[in-house]
Amino acid sequence: MSPQTGGKADAGEQSAAFYAALRALAPRGRARLDVRTDAGDAWAHTYAATAKLGEDPPAGPYAWYLTNTRREFAFIVFDLDRGRGDVERDADELMSVLEAADIRYLVCVSGPARGLHLWVPVEPVAAAVVRALARAAARRLPTLDISPLTNTRTGCVRPPGAPHRAGGISVPVHQWVPITPEATAAALAERNPAEAIERLAVLLDADDPGPEQIEAEAVRTIETTPAGPRLAGRRHPVDVAELLATTPGPGAGHAHLARILVRLALARWSAPEATRLLEDHLQAPGLVHLRCQGGARSRHRGPGERVALIARQWERAVAYAATLRPLAAPVDGPPGEAEQSAPADEWDVRLAAVVPLVAGVREAIAAEPGRxxxxxxxxxxxxLEYVLELALQTAREEIELDCRRLALATGMGRSTAARALERLILDGWLELAARGEGQRAHRYRVLPQSHGEVAASPVTNEVSGSVAQGGTQGNPPLAAELQRLRAARARHCSELLARRTLVSHDVFAHPHRARGPAGLGRHVAGTAAVLDTGLYKVQDMARVTGYSLRTTRRHLEILRAHRLARTSERPEPGAWRRTRTRLHTVAVRIGAAGTRERRHRSYAIEREAYTWWLAELGWMRTTGKRRRPPEPDQSRLVLAGLPRWGNRDRYPRDHHGRADHRAARLGVATQRLSATA
Structure with missing residues (x-):
């Protein structure tokens, strides 16, 4: 790579150059460092050590904290993990959303595995807001790892230029071309305003955490100003009318005034602002201690005395407000359960409703093999299983899902995926909760399949009182029950992902060459998935899959013909086993390799053309619009940072003046090819 594109001959020198250019941007001035394994021959990938960022870069992989000392996010980093699925598809969708929200971002190829980090520099954002954004994005992006965005204390991500444990560094790119450390520093130094984050929350349909939750989770630090001490943060309105209107009891005037001042301090007011408020409402019943000095000889305080009293009490109120933390959720139940209860947040309550729901649906799937x-x-x-997987990942009963995303995740075509969702709705497995509009997909709700009034616990097969009575609005689960729910969720996710990884492989694409590359077919994939679970008897596999013995044997013979299965004498003669032959090897041999990749490229073009068409519709519906073609000797101005469709000509039309969608897709494909040439 040339210096203009940010390349240097040595990866160590390249990493050092990025470190020197970006060190000042680290939110806390510290980093978490990876450590060596006990054998000393590899990096442990634990990031157990921390260190202050000095002049010299760390010796190995390191990661920046994403939050500042007040636990507000200075960077929102979307970590797309290739081990979770199709990173490119999620990156395309995420970048289109960020561009629609007019948000500046930086893309980094994180290492040899070519995972992606999308860095969004922001003005300090509350942790509750970022957590809501992360969970909303995870509903649409299966490869997104939200742990760095939900852990304000230790959440971190390797910055641009940081070494990877497997070699190489995190490479920042612009339009997939590496950029220099100076360009990277300039991109990360330009913060996105709060309004941009609000637009992103609307596009992602993120939950609104509300000011109460933001305040409850804020880490309160005291800053010294010329006007006196105050809590760091943005000042916001506060309601103290009830306290001002309440007459304190005998001898309680001092404590009542302290409550008012603490309330103002928590709202990030300054001492002069608090003084003006109290002076304006000096005759309020709640300010009797400020007006008069108590005791046997009660007398009115003068203006100077009142100012001095407020100044003394204000320092104490700010110091006390900085120590306050949100209280744990109350526990409803016998006293003996109080010690077992954990502070439950919205996630735990939703988990208590979703995990039994998914367990019941999976039991119903297993109970109807013929279906x-x-x-x-x-x-x-x-x-259906992919919808369940998304429900577990997001802890929600409703999932927003489009047919192309479903097709790419499960190895089907988009029309097949769309028809599958329609059949699941007709058969009562899913319910259409909301129809899609514009770039928003349909929202589907998972319907319970248990025959009783409540779902059984996925771990104990007994009804859990906290789950049955609570749901999403009731009592939070107890700590022991919460641990079982989390373990059950992890088990379900692992099993669903393992099965989806197998059956969605290119080797099991449609078997007819006339309809695409030749594959073994999705029915053979079902038998292969059961064989992969350890079953070895034909009768058992036929019972689980719902196929006849003859069909099951035919599937097994197909697998054996391609060296994916074999017979064994253990544990009994005639037992079937999976071989060690890689699925990709067979896919290459039969010509099915690359099916999902071709679909991904095709669907990306269709999405981009559709976005272009929506922009055209918006322009057509705008009053007073004017589109003037450039002069013959004038080239069209291309504005950097606009969505890709924003720098194109008008949408193609046929000779009747109607939209020509085929020509639009061809134009998008041509532009993508020219960009990668």
Whole structure:
């Protein structure tokens, strides 16, 4: 790579150059450092050590904290993990949303595995707001790791230029071309305003945490100003009318005044602002201690005395307000359960409702094997299980999902995925909660499949009182129950992901060459998935899959013909086993390799053309619009930072003046090819 694109011959020198350019931007001036394993031959990937960032870069991988000392986010980093699925698809969707929100961002290729980090520099943002954004984004991006965005204390991400434990560094790119450390520093130093984050929250349909939750989670630090001490942060309105109107009891005037001052301090007011408020309402019943000096000889205080009293009490109020923390959620139940209860947040309560729901649906899937052995059954099961997987990841019963995303995740075509969702709705597995509009996809709700009034616990097969009575609005789960729910969620996610990874492989693409690359078919994939669980008897596999013995044997013979299965004498003669042959090897041999990649490119073009068409519709509906073509000797101005469709000509039209969507897709494809040439 050339110096203009940010390359240097040595990775160590390159990393040092990035460190020198970016060190001043680290939110806390400190970093978490990776440590060596006990054997000393590899990095442990634990980041157990911390250190202040000095002149020299750390010796190995390191990561920046994303929050400042007040636990407000200075960077929002979307970490797309390739081990979770299709990173490129999620990156395209995320970048389109960021561009629609007019947010500046920086893309980094994190290491040899080519995971992606999308850095969004922001003005300090409350942790509750970022957590809501992360969970909303995770509903649409399966590869997103939200842990750095939900952990304000230790959440961190390797910055641009930081070494990777497997070699190489995190490479910042612009339009997939590496950039210099200076350009990287300039991109990260330009913060996005709060209004941009609000636009992003609207586009992602993120929950509104509310000022009470933001205040409850804020880490309060005292800053010294010329006007006196105050809590750091943005001042916001506060309601003290009730305290001002309440007459304190005998001898309680001093404590009542302190309550008012603490309330103002928590709202980030300054001492002069508090003084003006109290002087304006001096005759209020709640300020009797400020007006008069108590005791046997009660007398009115003069203006100087009142100012001095407020100044003394204000320092104490600010110091006390800085120590306050949110209280744990109350526990409703016998006294003996109080010690077992953990402070529950919204996530835990939602988890208590979703995990039993998913467990019940999975039990219903296993109880009806014949439903999934029909011609359309495998596609329906893939779609349903992927919806369950997303429900577990987001802890929500409603999932926003489009057919292209479902198709890429499960190895189907988009039309097959769309029909599968329609059949699941007709059969009562899913419910259409909200129709999509514009770039928003349909929202589906998972319907319970248990026959009783309440769902059984996924771990104990017994009804949990906290889950059955609480739901999303009731009592939070106890600590022991919460641990079981989390373990059950992890188990369900692992099993669903393992099955989806197998059945969605290119080797099991549609078997007819006329409809695409030749594959073994999704019915064979179902038998292969059961074989992968350890079953070895044909009768057992037929019972679980719903196929007849003859069909099951035919599937196994197909797998054996491609060296994916074999017979064994253990544990009994005629037992079937999976071989060590890689699925990719077979896919290459039969010509099915690359099916999902081709679909990904095609769907990306369709999405971009659709975005272009929506922009065209918006322009058409705008009053007073004017589109003047450039002069013959004048080239069109391309504005950096605009969405890609924003720098294009008008939407293609046919000779009748109607929109030509095929020509639009061709134009998008041509532009993508020219950009990568």
């Amino acid at each position: 999934w052995s029909t011609p359309a059954g495998p596609a329906d099961r893939r779609a």
